[in-house]
Amino acid sequence: MLSRRDLLRGATTLLMTPASIRQVRAEPPSGMFELRASQTGHRVGDPSNAPSRLWLYNAQSPGPEIRVKKGQRVRVRFVNDLDEPSSIHWHGIRIANAMDGVPGLTQEPVQPGEHFDYDFVAPDAGTYWYHAHNHSWAQVGRGLYGPLIVEESDYLSGIGELTLVLDDWRLDSAGSLLTDFDGYMREKQFGRIGDTVTVNSLPIGSTARLPAGRFHRIRLINAANARIFRLRLRNIDARIVALDGQNLDRPQISEILVLAPAQRVDLMVRLRSGEAGLIEDADGAFTTDSRNENRATLIGFFGEDRNVPGISGRPRLQANPIAEPALQGAQHIPLVMEGGSLSGIGLAMYNGSLLDTMELAAARQVWKFNGIANLPTEPLFRTERGSSVVIDMHNRTGFEHAMHVHGHHFKVVSSDGTRGPWRDTTYMPAQSSQSIAFCADNPGKWLFHCHMLEHAAGGMRTWFEIV
Ligand SMILES: [Cu+2]
Numbered sequence: 001m002l003s004r005r006d007l008l009r010g011a012t013t014l015l016m017t018p019a020s021i022r023q024v025r026a027e028p029p030s031g032m033f034e035l036r037a038s039q040t041g042h043r044v045g046d047p048s049n050a051p052s053r054l055w056l057y058n059a060q061s062p063g064p065e066i067r068v069k070k071g072q073r074v075r076v077r078f079v080n081d082l083d084e085p086s087s088i089h090w091h092g093i094r095i096a097n098a099m100d101g102v103p104g105l106t107q108e109p110v111q112p113g114e115h116f117d118y119d120f121v122a123p124d125a126g127t128y129w130y131h132a133h134n135h136s137w138a139q140v141g142r143g144l145y146g147p148l149i150v151e152e153s154d155y156l157s158g159i160g161e162l163t164l165v166l167d168d169w170r171l172d173s174a175g176s177l178l179t180d181f182d183g184y185m186r187e188k189q190f191g192r193i194g195d196t197v198t199v200n201s202l203p204i205g206s207t208a209r210l211p212a213g214r215f216h217r218i219r220l221i222n223a224a225n226a227r228i229f230r231l232r233l234r235n236i237d238a239r240i241v242a243l244d245g246q247n248l249d250r251p252q253i254s255e256i257l258v259l260a261p262a263q264r265v266d267l268m269v270r271l272r273s274g275e276a277g278l279i280e281d282a283d284g285a286f287t288t289d290s291r292n293e294n295r296a297t298l299i300g301f302f303g304e305d306r307n308v309p310g311i312s313g314r315p316r317l318q319a320n321p322i323a324e325p326a327l328q329g330a331q332h333i334p335l336v337m338e339g340g341s342l343s344g345i346g347l348a349m350y351n352g353s354l355l356d357t358m359e360l361a362a363a364r365q366v367w368k369f370n371g372i373a374n375l376p377t378e379p380l381f382r383t384e385r386g387s388s389v390v391i392d393m394h395n396r397t398g399f400e401h402a403m404h405v406h407g408h409h410f411k412v413v414s415s416d417g418t419r420g421p422w423r424d425t426t427y428m429p430a431q432s433s434q435s436i437a438f439c440a441d442n443p444g445k446w447l448f449h450c451h452m453l454e455h456a457a458g459g460m461r462t463w464f465e466i467v
Contacts, residue, residue, distance in 0.1 A: 024064040031075065032117070033066065034058075035088065037132070037144055038081035045196045045203045049175025054143035055082060055132075061201040062165040062223065063130070063146025070125040070153045070320075076118045078110060082139075085109030088118060089133035090148060091262060092245045092409075092424045094322075095120045097444025100406055103134045104375070105445050105463055124320035125152040126245030127219040127264040129165070137225055137453035138181035141192060143201075145223045150245075152318060158311035159268075160216035162208060164299065166259070167201070167223045168194030189341050189366050189399070191226025191452040197286050197298070204286065205297045212273035212303035214310035217241070219266050222259040226452040228400060228427065229259040230285065231298060233267075236277035239314075242266035246409055246422035247317040256282055260402035260427040262451040268315065271303030322409055322422060323439035330388035330437060333381045339367035339459060340397040348373040348459070360459075367397070367450075367459035380448065380462045383440050389464075390437045391448075393428065401428045401455060403436075406446040410438035425451050440466045 024033065040059045041051040057063030068074050078088050087109055089101035099120040103109035110116045122128075128148040132139035147163045170178045170192065181192070197204050210216050218238075222229055232255055239251035244264050257265050257279075271277065278300040286296060339345040345360055348368040355373075360366065365373035370380070383389060390413065395401060404425040412420035413435050428434055443466045450460035 025067045032077050033075065034077045034079060035063065035130075036079040036081055037086055042143070042201070044169050044171065044175070044177060044201060045198045046175060049171065052169075052171070052177035053179065054177065055139060056143045057146055060146070061143045063144070065147040065149060065163055066130070067149045067151060068122050069151050069155070071121065071123065073119065073121050077115055078118060079115045080110045080112055083112055084135060085111050086132050086134045086139060086144070087116070088130050089406075090118070090120065090128065090130050092126070092128040092264070093120065093148070094123050094407060094409065094442055097407065097442070097446070100444070100446070101133045102406065102447050105447055109134050122148075122150040124245060124322070125150045125318075126242055126247065126320065127163075127221065127266050128245050129221050129223065129264070131223070137192065137457050140223070140453055141181055141225050142177070142179070147219070147221055149219065158214070158309060159315055160210060160214050160308070160310070161219070162210070162216055163219045163221070164199050165221045165223050166229055166298070167198050168227045169196045169198065170194045171196050189458065191454045193227050194224070197227075199299050204299065207300040207302055209302050209304045210269070210271055211306040211308035211310070212271055212275070214270065214308055215315055216269045217266055218269050219264065220257070220259060221264050222261055224261055226261060226454060227285075228261070228402070229257070230282040231257040231259070232280050232282035233257070234278050234280055235275070236269055236271070236279070236301065238267045238269045240265060241268045241317055243421050244409065244423045244425060246322070247319050248421055249319055258427060260400075260425060260451070261453070262402060262404055262425045263423075263427070269301065271301055273303050273305050275303040277301050323441050325388035325390070325411070325437040325439045327388070327390065327413060327417060327437060330390045331381070331383060333389060333391045334370070335380070335391055335393045335462075336370050337367070337393065337395045337397055337401065337460070339373075340399050341366075345373070345459070347371075349376070350374060352377060364457070365459045367455055369460065369462045372462070373459035375461050375463060379445070379465045382465045382467060385441060385443050385466050387440050388437065389440050390435050392433070392435045394433045395428045395431060398430050399455075400430055401460070402426070402451040403428060403448070404451040405436070405438065405448050407442045407444065408438045408440070408446070410436040413437045442466060
């Protein structure tokens with residue numbers, strides 16, 4: 001067993017409690033919660049770092065945690081105090097289309113000085129997040145995101161809660177954010193990987209003291225533009241209880257957690273008194289980053305004797321009611337993903353014209369879906385409400401991707417009909433194929449894209465329509 005000294009040795013210890021990110025309850029139905037985006041001076045990671053010019057909601061990094069009950073109405077006034085248009089996407093919520101926050105598809109972008117009122121019902125309990133959806137690679141990259149937690153209606157008050165938002169940042173030698181988001185073509189291919197990993201904007205290696213003997217639901221959210229977090233649990237009695245917001249029918253035990261961009265993993269954790277455990281970097285990716293100073297611990301946990309009431313039995317979480325897709329007779333949609341520096345994009349349609357590699361490069365397009373770079377005028381498919389759809393994705397690139405469907409959760413299905421858990425974002429290894437199935441039961445125009453935000457900007461976006 002790790003001793004507390006082992007756990008804390010070599011790390012800048014910063015006590016992290018559930019209060020380290022402010023939890024704000026949006027009070028429906030009468031209350032309108034305000035999210036105001038503005039440029040804000042904020043120190044990222046180590047407190048000795050020079051202030052960064054972040055773009056934040058309500059001057060907080062991450063943005064305020066919005067908590068509502070399942071089935072409640074959420075009303076948020078988004079005020080744009082930035083110098084450029086923006087919008088908010090409510091990631092993973094099976095939302096009414098007009099509230100999905102995608103400029104050019106579901107709403108007009110909100111201009112500087114203007115506001116937009118989001119008003120929707122959160123149908124499913126779980127861990128979600130909100131983020132900017134215009135110029136996303138820069139706006140999310142500069143900090144425009146926050147957690148959205150939908151509590152079970154019969155929520156057990158005896159469970160502790162800790163939301164951990166993971167991100168990475170590229171800092172200069174003084175520790176201030178480099179804002180060259182539009183600078184490099186290279187990033188459209190590789191994605192912007194930061195050199196400094198943070199948890200709730202604090203340095204990695206921090207420790208959370210949790211009351212011993214009490215179950216805690218730890219909600220991990222990957223808010224990074226392009227980094228895939230591969231994490232290992234050490235010395236923690238933890239079960240995976242939810243993925244991408246959806247509670248699992250059966251909790252899973254796994255030492256390794258993989259969070260592609262935008263994915264969430266919920267753990268149920270209980271520590272004994274004096275017990276120390278941690279979540280560490282599983283593949284050495286943090287330690288290759290100069291600014292992380294060989295710290296491999298994402299976050300440590302320490303079980304502390306505190307007289308906090310808990311529940312005795314292992315909590316059981318109810319699954320949300322999502323319509324199962326029917327695989328027999330489902331409409332199959334092929335999606336061929338190509339591009340990137342290893343194989344090249346070749347010729348592609350872009351904004352209605354067939355362009356060659358050089359012309360595409362000038363337009364900063366390096367990826368294509370079915371021969372089309374970025375949003376086509378016609379949808380990938382159009383289908384009737386209630387039909388079952390299988391998208392057969394073929395990643396013919398030398399890169400990993402994280403494919404996200406708006407407005408729906410889906411299951412990865414294998415050729416023998418085996419179905420994975422509900423997800424809204426799926427990790428795809430390089431040169432791999434994967435089929436996802438869902439019931440198209442939410443009418444409207446929905447984006448379908450890679451959530452490596454530079455990949456999306458560089459061509460990996462399409463859309464579909466449910467009529
Ligand atoms: Cu991608």
